[in-house]
Amino acid sequence: MGFLLKIVLFGVAVYAAWKTFSRWKGLWDRFVGGPTAAPPPVPPSAPQAPPAPAPMASRRATVEDAVQCAGCGAYAAASVPFCSQCGRPLPQGRSGG
The missing domain is CATH 1.20.5 (Single alpha-helices involved in coiled-coils or other helix-helix interfaces)
Structure with a gap:
């Protein structure tokens, strides 16, 4: 064959x-x-929802005055005594402009 x-x-x-x-x-x-059929699997419970974020009214943005350095021109917060770029003292009580 x-x-x-x-x-x-x-x-x-x-x-x-x-x-x-x-x-x-x-x-x-x-x-x-x-054969006996296995019972269908139990679906997992739904995950807990994360807590709701706080309303916008309770979160306040922190805004500070900025002063321009006379030496390098960088802006720094008015509350700091020295410029973070060049180290020169900043004028206190006056905003740059």
């Missing part, structure tokens, strides 16, 4: 064995009862 014919006959035999097995298994399950 040819090789291709052997492959085809083997395929037919496997198909017939599978169909026979599935038919007998179906009959067995019908009379005896099939």
Whole structure:
């Protein structure tokens, strides 16, 4: 016999064995009862929502006066005594402009 014919006959035999097995298994399950199905998994509970952010009225922005340094031209807060760029003393009580 040819090789291709052997492959085809083997395929037919496997198909017939599978169909026979599935038919007998179906009959067995019908009379005896099939395996008990596991209950569906319980969905996880919804995650807790993060707390609501504070309203805008309770969060106040901190705004400070800025003074321009006469030496380097950088702006610094009016509350600091020296420029952070060049180290020169800043004029107190006067905003730059």
